[in-house]
Amino acid sequence: MAEPPPAARTDAVEAVNDSGLHAFTGYRMKRAFSLVQADLHTALAPLGLRMVSFSALIIVADNPGITQSRLAQTLAIERSNIVVVIDALEQAGLLTRKQVPHNRRAHALRATLAGLRMRDKACRAVEAHESRCFAALTEAEHDALRSALARLLAGPDSG
Amino acid sequence: MAEPPPAARTDAVEAVNDSGLHAFTGYRMKRAFSLVQADLHTALAPLGLRMVSFSALIIVADNPGITQSRLAQTLAIERSNIVVVIDALEQAGLLTRKQVPHNRRAHALRATLAGLRMRDKACRAVEAHESRCFAALTEAEHDALRSALARLLAGPDSG
DNA sequence: TATTGTTATACTCTATAACTATA
């Protein structure tokens, strides 16, 4: 290890040692996700979508007739918190809420034509965002990241 | 792939297709981090620490005399938001705020003896938490995850 | 004029409890 150059003595306030924190994988996940999240927010904002409404739109588009409870369960958010998300998507004309014939409690969600188009447009925007965010990774690194995350999500009792 | 067992026919409401969402690495990061975050919260709660106060305690312990601004910068949070975190750690007797001799604006933060002990105890708890959370990964997978995250944090112009 | 710590504020995200209408 070389000494720091003399020029750095006056203004280099001494680098902060954050190695203790970065030793934890969870902390790295937090910081990395924070970067991705910020860029995604920027990518979706012009479309009038937030992360959760984007996620909901995709699930509804791919699962016509899904109920709010099932949607909430799929997104791992509370039933009560999905309401305003669906409200916004419905008011934007991107999906419809209809009574289920044989269960008048449940509401069947379906993407409208505008919703399907928005889904496609948003997916293209998010794909571009991911290309930007993960550009520092090689294909192999990206694949390794994706499969490690999948393994975590599958749980400890799965291989 | 085997067919699902007949017993599942009646109650299996039809599996939800969430492949469109999981195609996005960012979504996997969100879900995986959410799991880790919840477990970490549980691990730190008995010690009276939150994630941000744990992080702050580590940085202060490893960087005696650091100012609040430098700490906030290191943790990538706003200066204004670090105040209550430091307040809590100070009131818990885990660190001290002292005037810096040649700059009466700045406050030098130092961990107390109790703070250093709490840091050690909390680190052991978090290490146990990470062992639990990442138990599904092989050593190689965990390393790949850590290095991919480090690459993301280093930015696109560093490889 | 710029920086450090601070306060106030607001907005998002998330979690819980409780209500209604159905089943």
Next chain:
DNA sequence: TATAGTTATAGAGTATAACAATA
């Protein structure tokens, strides 16, 4: 009794603006 949707609310986390003291 349990479920689906809803409302209200409270707690974190986060971001901005503005101020006093100091440089």
